[in-house]
Amino acid sequence: MxxxxxxxxxxxxxxxxxxxxGGTLLYxxxxxxxxxxxxxxxxxxxxxxxxxxxDVYRKAxxxxxxxxxxxxxxxxVTGIIQEFQFGTNWADFSRFVGDVxxxxxxxxxxxxxxxxxxxxxxxxxxxxxxxxxxxxxxIWMVALGSAMSAFWILAANSFMQEPVGFVFRxxxxxxVNFFAVLANPQLWLEFPHTLFGAIATGSIFMAAxxxxxxxxxxxxxxxxxxxxxxxxxxxxxxxxxxILGHEQAQHLIVAQPMKMAASEALWHTSPIHAxxxxxxxxxxxTHSDPFVLQIPxxxxxxxxxxxxxxxxGLLELNHLYQLRYGPGNYMPPIVWTFWAFRTMIFAGTTMMxxxxxxxxxxxxxxxxxxxxxxxxxTLILPYLSNTAGWVMTEVGRQPWAxxxxxxxxxxxxxxxxxxxxxxxxxxxxxxYLSIAAAAIYxxxxxxxxxxxxxxxxxxxxxxxxxxxxxxxxESLRHAKSPVHYDDLH
Amino acid sequence: xxxxxxxxxxVVLFIGYFFLEGFDYGVGMLLPVVGRNDHxxxxxxxxxxxxxxxxxxxxxxSGGSLLAAFPAWYASFLxxxxxxxxxxxxxxxxxxxxxxxxxxxxxxxxxQIWDSLFVWGSFVPPLVWGFIMANMVRxxxxxxxxxxxxxxxxxxxxYSILGAISVAFVFALHGALFLMIRTKGVLHERAExxxxxxxxxxxxxxxxxxxxxxxxxxxxxxLGLDPxxxxxxxxxxxxxxxxxxxxxxxxxxxxSTGFTIILSTITIFLxxxxxxxISSLNPSWNLTIYNAAANPYSLHVMTIMTIFLLPIVLGYxxxxxxxxxxxxxxHSKLEY
Numbered sequence: 001m002x003x004x005x006x007x008x009x010x011x012x013x014x015x016x017x018x019x020x021x022g023g024t025l026l027y028x029x030x031x032x033x034x035x036x037x038x039x040x041x042x043x044x045x046x047x048x049x050x051x052x053x054x055d056v057y058r059k060a061x062x063x064x065x066x067x068x069x070x071x072x073x074x075x076x077v078t079g080i081i082q083e084f085q086f087g088t089n090w091a092d093f094s095r096f097v098g099d100v101x102x103x104x105x106x107x108x109x110x111x112x113x114x115x116x117x118x119x120x121x122x123x124x125x126x127x128x129x130x131x132x133x134x135x136x137x138x139i140w141m142v143a144l145g146s147a148m149s150a151f152w153i154l155a156a157n158s159f160m161q162e163p164v165g166f167v168f169r170x171x172x173x174x175x176v177n178f179f180a181v182l183a184n185p186q187l188w189l190e191f192p193h194t195l196f197g198a199i200a201t202g203s204i205f206m207a208a209x210x211x212x213x214x215x216x217x218x219x220x221x222x223x224x225x226x227x228x229x230x231x232x233x234x235x236x237x238x239x240x241x242x243i244l245g246h247e248q249a250q251h252l253i254v255a256q257p258m259k260m261a262a263s264e265a266l267w268h269t270s271p272i273h274a275x276x277x278x279x280x281x282x283x284x285x286t287h288s289d290p291f292v293l294q295i296p297x298x299x300x301x302x303x304x305x306x307x308x309x310x311x312x313g314l315l316e317l318n319h320l321y322q323l324r325y326g327p328g329n330y331m332p333p334i335v336w337t338f339w340a341f342r343t344m345i346f347a348g349t350t351m352m353x354x355x356x357x358x359x360x361x362x363x364x365x366x367x368x369x370x371x372x373x374x375x376x377x378t379l380i381l382p383y384l385s386n387t388a389g390w391v392m393t394e395v396g397r398q399p400w401a402x403x404x405x406x407x408x409x410x411x412x413x414x415x416x417x418x419x420x421x422x423x424x425x426x427x428x429x430x431x432y433l434s435i436a437a438a439a440i441y442x443x444x445x446x447x448x449x450x451x452x453x454x455x456x457x458x459x460x461x462x463x464x465x466x467x468x469x470x471x472x473x474e475s476l477r478h479a480k481s482p483v484h485y486d487d488l489h
Numbered sequence: 490x491x492x493x494x495x496x497x498x499x500v501v502l503f504i505g506y507f508f509l510e511g512f513d514y515g516v517g518m519l520l521p522v523v524g525r526n527d528h529x530x531x532x533x534x535x536x537x538x539x540x541x542x543x544x545x546x547x548x549x550x551s552g553g554s555l556l557a558a559f560p561a562w563y564a565s566f567l568x569x570x571x572x573x574x575x576x577x578x579x580x581x582x583x584x585x586x587x588x589x590x591x592x593x594x595x596x597x598x599x600x601q602i603w604d605s606l607f608v609w610g611s612f613v614p615p616l617v618w619g620f621i622m623a624n625m626v627r628x629x630x631x632x633x634x635x636x637x638x639x640x641x642x643x644x645x646x647x648y649s650i651l652g653a654i655s656v657a658f659v660f661a662l663h664g665a666l667f668l669m670i671r672t673k674g675v676l677h678e679r680a681e682x683x684x685x686x687x688x689x690x691x692x693x694x695x696x697x698x699x700x701x702x703x704x705x706x707x708x709x710x711x712l713g714l715d716p717x718x719x720x721x722x723x724x725x726x727x728x729x730x731x732x733x734x735x736x737x738x739x740x741x742x743x744x745s746t747g748f749t750i751i752l753s754t755i756t757i758f759l760x761x762x763x764x765x766x767i768s769s770l771n772p773s774w775n776l777t778i779y780n781a782a783a784n785p786y787s788l789h790v791m792t793i794m795t796i797f798l799l800p801i802v803l804g805y806x807x808x809x810x811x812x813x814x815x816x817x818x819x820h821s822k823l824e825y
Contacts, residue, residue, distance in 0.1 A: 066593070073589035076542070077582040083552055087567025088574050091636065094567075098560020099783040103791055106553035109546055110798040114806070118543035122809050125539040125824055129812050172560075174784040413568035415636040424575045431579060435586055442593050 014409045016421040017089045020428065022394065024081050026387055027432050031075035033386050036146045036195065037202015038068050041233060043136075043143040045226075050136045059222045063451040064206065065124075070442045072120070074435055081428070089421075093401055093411030100166045100175040101156050108152030116145025150198070151191050158187035160402050161393070162255050173405065189251055190393075193244040197389070200237030200351065201382035206230035207358070208379035209447050211372035219450050228362055235359035238352040245348065246302070253303045253311065256403060258321070259396035261314045262332045263341035264299065265289050268313040274299035279342065282335050287315060325404070332398040336391060343388035351381040491788040492778045495558040496765070498795060500758045502554055506547035507618070507750050512743075513541045515664015517584065517611025518657070520604060523668060523679045527597065530604060532817050534588060534825040536671040539813045541588070543806055545581070557791050561635055561781035562765045569629055569637035569766075570621050570644075577617040584610025592825045615660040616653040620644070622757055623652025623698075627706045628767035633774050635766070635781075648705040655698045658691035659749060662730065666743040673818040684734060684742070692727050695749075699724060708760050719759065723752035 011019070042061050049057035083105065086094050094101075119141035126135055165180030166173040175181065207230035210223040252260040264277060267287045276298030280289045300309045314331050321330035358371055397403060401411040516537050524530030555563040567574055583606050591603035627648060630639035665687060668680035699720070702708055708716070726748035733742035761767065765781055768774035782788065 069589055070593065073586045076545075077585040080545075080549060080581055081578050083549060084567060084574060084578060086556060087552070087563050088571055089568075091564035091568040094556060094560050094564040095635075098556050098563060099787050102553065102555075102557030102560055102563070102783065103787060103794075106550070106557035106791060107794050107798070109550040109553045110795065110802060113549060114543065114546045114802045117546050118802075118806055118809050121539035121542050122812060125535075125813060128822070129815075169784070175787045175790065178786075178790045413564075413571070413636070414634070415632075415638055416568055416571050420571050423572065427575060427579060431582055435582065438586070438590055442590060445594065 011418075011422075013416070013418055013421060014412055016418065016425055017412045017416075018408065020089060020421070020425050021085055023425075023432070024078060024085060024428065025394065026390060027436075028075065028078040028082055029386060029390055030383065031071050031078065032150075033194075033198035033201035033382065034071050034205055035068070035075045036143075036150060036198035037200070037233070037237070038064060038071070038205060039139075039143045039146050039202070040199060041202050041206055041229060042068060043139045044229060046136050046139050048225075050132055056221050056225060059451045060226050063222065063446075064226070066446045067209075067443060069124070070439055070446065074439050076117070078432075088424075089413055089416065090401075090411050091413035091416075093406065096172050096406050096411065097159070097402055098172075100163075100173050100181060101159055103175065103178065104152045104155040104159075104181070108149055108156075112145045112148035112152060114145075116142050116149060119145065147195060150194055151187075154191045154194060155181060155184065155187050157393075158184045158190055160400075161190075161397060162186040163402055163405055168405070173402070185251060186255060189244060189248040193241060193248055196237045196240035196244060197382070197386060198237075199233055200241055200355070201386060203230045203233030203237050204351065204355070204375070204378055204382050207234055207375045208377075211375040212447065213450055214367070215369070215372050215376075222451050227367070231355070231359045231362040234351075234355040238348070238355040241348060242352050245344075249302055250304070256397070257312050258314070258317045258330060259332065259337065259392075260303075261312060261317055262334050262337040262396055263392055264311070265334050265338040266299075266311060266313045267315055269316050270299060270311045270313065272300075272308050272310055273297055274303070274309065274311050276302060280338075282338060284334055328399075330399060332396050337396040340388040340391035340395065344385045344392060347381045347385035347388065351378060351385065354378050354381075491785055491792060492782050494792060495554075495782070495788055496758070496762065496778045499551065499554055499558065500755065502547060502551040503758075504751050504754050506544075506551050507754055508747055509540070509544035509547055510614070511660045511746075511750050512663045512667035513537050513544055514611045514615050515660045515662065516668055517607055517664070518615075518661050519664055519668065519680070519683060520608050520611070522683060523676060527600060528819075528823075529676065530600075531592065531823045531825050532672070532676060532819070532821060533668065534591075534607075535817050535821060535823060536668055538824050539809060542585075543809065545585070548581075554791070554795075558783055558788060559765065559776075559778070559781045560783055562776050565631060565635040565637070565766050565776055565781075569631060570624070571637075572641060573617050573621055573644075577614055580610040580613035580617075582610075583607075584614075588825060592823070612657065615657040619653035619656030620649045622656070623649040625766070626702065626708065626757055626760055628769040630770050631766060631768045631774060631776075632770065635774075635776055638770075648701055651694065651698050651701060655691070655694045658687060658694055659727075659746065659753075662687045662691045663743070663746040663750065666730070666739060666746055669739045670743050671817055673816045675819070676817070681734070681739075684730075688731050688734070692731075695727055696724070706760070711760050716756075719752050720756045723749055723756055726752065 042064050045057050045061040045064070048054070049061065086101075119138045122130070123135065123138040123142060126138060130138065159181060162184060163173065164184050165175060165177040167176050168174075206226055210227035210230060213219050213223045214227060249260065265280060265282045267289070273296065275294040275296045277289070278293045278295060280292035282289050297307050299311055300307055303309055303311050314334070318330050322328065354374060358375060361367065361371055399407050399409075401408040516533060520530055520533055524533040552563070552567075555566070587603040587607035587610060591600050591607065594600070624644050629637060630643060632638045662684060665680050665684040669677055669684060672680060726745045730742045730745045730749075733739070733745055763777050763779070764775045765778060766776040768776075783791075
C-alpha cells in the first residue's frame with residue numbers, strides 16, 4: 001500500500017517522494033496566501049497614501065512591508081523547490097504530462113513571476129528614484145503578479161484533478177486545445193477559491209497584528225486604519241471563499257465523486273435525503289462509521305442545492321472504477337480526507353462568522369476589546385483551513401497523480417535510490433524547520449517592534465512638503481539617521 | 490523547425506540566468522573580501538539588491554520552459570543530477586532567505602551567520618552548474634528510458650571538478666567587475682584589486698578546461714577540429730577583460746566576461762545539438778531535440794506566448810537596471 005504516506009511503517013520510494021512533495025507543498029503554502037493577500041492590502045494602503053498624502057498610510061504600509069518581505073523570501077525559495085521536484089523526484093510524471101502540464105508553469109514564470117520579482121525590487125529600492133505614480137504602479141504589479149502566478153499554478157494543478165484539452169498519444173498526454181486547459185471548470189473554481197482564501201488570510205493576519213497593537217495602544221493612529229481595511233478584506237475574502245467552496249463541492253460530485261465520498265467517509269451510497277456528518281469515527285477495515293453525528297438533508301443540499309439527492313458511496317465507486325480502470329483499490333486515504341475536509345469547513349465557517357460580526361461592528365464604528373482579543377486568536381483559522389484544503393485536494397485525489405490517467409506510484413523517478421531520497425527528505429526537512437524558526441522569530445520581532453516612531457516624525461514634514469516620501473529629496477541621503485522604512489540601525 | 494526554435498529559446502533562458510545570476514553569485518562570493526565591516530557588506534549587497542530576485546526567475550523560467558518544451562529532457566536532466574540539484578536548491582533557499590533576513594535584526598552575530606550562509610549559498614550554484622555542464626558535454630550513463638543508471642561517483646571526475654571550479658572563477662570575476670561598475674570609492678578599489686587577482690587564475694583554469702574538453706569529450710567529432718568562431722571568441726573575450734581593465738574601461742571589461750559566459754553557454758549547447766542529453770552507454774539512447782520534445786501543438790502555443798511575453802520581460806528588467814544605474818558609495822542608503 002504505497003499510497004498511505006504517513007501510515008507506512010517502512011518508507012518506500014513512492015512514500016518518500018510523496019512525503020517530500022507534500023511537505024514542500026504544505027510548507028510553501030503556509031507563506032503563499034499571505035504573500036498574495038498582504039501584497040494586495042499593501043497596494044491598497046499605498047493607493048490611499050497616494051490619494052490622501054496622509055502619512056499614517058505610509059507608516060502602515062512600510063510596517064506591513066517588513067513582514068511581507070520576510071514572508072515573501074520563504075515563499076519564493078520553497079516555490080523553486082516545488083517546480084524542480086517535478087523533474088528530480090517525479091521524472092515519469094513529467095514525461096507523461098509535461099506536454100500539457102509544463103505550459104502553464106512556463107507561462108507562469110514569464111507572465112507573473114518575473115513581474116512580481118522585478119517590480120518588488122523596484123518598489124523596495126525605488127522610494128527616492130521613482131515618481132509617486134510609478135512607485136504605486138510597482139506595488140500593483142507585484143500584487144497582480146502574485147495573483148496571476150496563482151492562476152497559472154492552479155491551471156497546472158487543475159489538470160491533475162480534471163484532465164482536459166489533451167489526447168492520449170505516444171504513451172503520454174499531448175495538448176490539443178490550450179483554451180480547454182484554460183477553461184477547465186476545475187480551474188475556475190479552484191482559482192477564485194484560493195485567491196479569496198489568500199485575501200482572507202492576508203486580511204485576518206493584518207487584523208490580528210493590528211489588534212495586538214490596538215490592545216496595547218502602541219500605535220493607534222497607524223493600526224486603526226489597518227484594522228478597518230483588514231476587517232473589510234476579511235469579510236469579502238471569507239464570505240467569497242465560503243460561497244466558492246460550496247460551488248466547488250458541487251462540482252466535485254460530478255468531476256471527482258470519489259474525493260467527495262472520501263471526504264464524507266461515505267462507504268455506501270446515501271439515502272435519497274442525504275444527511276451531512278459533522279463528526280464521526282471511521283473504521284476502514286469494516287468499511288463503516290460506527291459513530292456519527294449528523295445533520296439531516298445537509299449533504300443533499302450541499303451536493304445539489306435541494307433536499308433530496310443521493311451521493312454515491314466509496315464502495316460503489318470503487319467497483320465502478322475497477323470496471324473502468326482494472327482491478328485495484330481506488331479509494332484515497334479516507335481518514336485524512338474526511339478530517340481535512342472537516343477542519344477546512346469548521347475553520348472556514350468560524351472565520352467567516354467572526355469576520356461578519358467584526359466587519360459589522362467596524363462599520364458601525366465600534367471596536368470592543370473582546371473583538372480585538374478574538375481577532376488575535378482568529379489568526380490560526382486561515383492557516384488551518386488553507387493547509388487542510390490542500391490536504392483534501394491532493395490526498396483526496398489519490399491514488400491518482402493525474403486523475404484517471406496516471407497513478408501516483410507510476411510517476412516517480414524510477415532510478416533515484418532510496419538513500420538519495422532519504423538524503424533530500426532529511427536535508428529539506430532540516431532546512432525548512434530552521435528557516436521556519438528564523439522566520440517566526442523575525443515575524444514576532446517585527447510585530448513587537450511595530451512601526452518605527454522617530455522615522456515617522458522626521459518624515460511628516462517632508463512628506464507634507466513633497467506630497468510623497470522623500471521623492472526627489474537629495475539632502476536626506478546624507479542625514480545622520482537615514483530615513484527608511486526598514487532601516488533598522 | 491519549432492524544435493530548433495525551442496532549443497534556441499531554452500539556450501537564451503539559460504544564458505539569461507548565467508549572465509544575470511552569474512554576477513549575483515560573484516558578488517555573493519566576494520562579500521567577505523570586499524565588505525570588511527557590516528556597513529560595507531550592506532553596501533555590497535545593495536549593488537545586487539534591486540535585481541537578484543528578478544534575476545533568479547531566469548532559472549525558474551529555464552526550468553519551466555524545459556518542462557513545457559522538452560518534458561523528457563527536463564525529466565532526465567533533473568533526475569540524473571539528483572543530488573547536485575539538491576545542493577543547488579538548498580543553496581538557493583539559504584541564499585534567498587539570508588539576504589532578506591540578515592538586516593532585520595540589529596545584532597552583529599545574527600548578521601555574520603546569515604552573511605556566511607549567503608556566501609556559501611553563492612559558491613554552491615556555480616560549482617554545481619559547472620559540474621553539471623561538464624557532465625552534460627561528456628555524456629552520462631542513461632538508459633533507453635532516459636533514466637540515470639550510474640552512480641554519483643561516475644559523475645565526479647577531474648574534468649567535471651575542473652568545470653565546476655572554472656565556472657566559479659568566471660562568475661567571481663563577473664561579480665568583481667559588476668561591483669566595479671556599481672560602486673565608487675573604497676569598495677570600487679577593492680573590487681578592482683580582486684578583479685586583477687582573479688583574472689589570470691580564471692583565464693588559466695578556463696584554458697585548461699577547454700583543452701581537456703578536447704580529450705574528454707567527443708566534441709571534435711561533433712564540431713570538427715576547427716570549432717568555429719564562437720568558442721574562440723569566448724576565450725578571447727576572457728583575455729580582453731585584462732586589457733579593458735588596464736585601460737580603465739571597466740564597463741567593457743564587464744561586457745567581456747558577459748561575452749565569455751554567453752559564448753561558452755552557446756558552445757556547450759552547440760556541441761550537444763541536436764542532442765540534449767548524451768548517453769555514455771549507447772548513442773541511440775541520446776535524447777534529442779526531437780525525441781525529447783513536446784508535441785508540435787504545445788510548442789506552437791508556447792512559441793506564441795513567449796514571443797509576446799519575453800520582450801515585455803526584457804523591457805521592464807532593462808528598465809529596472811536603468812532606474813538603479815547610479816553607483817553606490819559610502820553614503821548610499823541601505824536596504825539590507
